[in-house]
Amino acid sequence: xxxxxxxxxxxxxxxDTETVILDTTARAFIAVTGTxxxxxxxxxxxxxxxxxxxxxxxxxxxxxxxxxxx
Numbered sequence: 001x002x003x004x005x006x007x008x009x010x011x012x013x014x015x016d017t018e019t020v021i022l023d024t025t026a027r028a029f030i031a032v033t034g035t036x037x038x039x040x041x042x043x044x045x046x047x048x049x050x051x052x053x054x055x056x057x058x059x060x061x062x063x064x065x066x067x068x069x070x
Contacts, residue, residue, distance in 0.1 A: 003027065006049055028054040030062065 008029050010022035028050020034042040048055055062068055 004050075027051070028058060030055065030058050 005025055005027050006029055007025045008022060008031065009020065010031075012019045012021045028048075030046070030048040032044050032046040034044035036042055050058075
């Protein structure tokens with residue numbers, strides 16, 4: 001069987017304008033989207049797919065990323 005891959009496309013929505021900010025194909029992904037409420041609290045939804053060893057590696061890279069940690 002061929003190896004699975006995923007195509008991830010993310011749009012920025014500004015009124016009636018859609019702008020592609022991410023269009024990529026990969027063997028695994030971890031994605032989180034969020035909305036800020038009127039109190040500044042973020043409410044998010046996450047999803048992921050791919051082989052477990054690759055997901056673990058991606059999660060570790062995200063956890064160790066200085067920009068994301070701040």
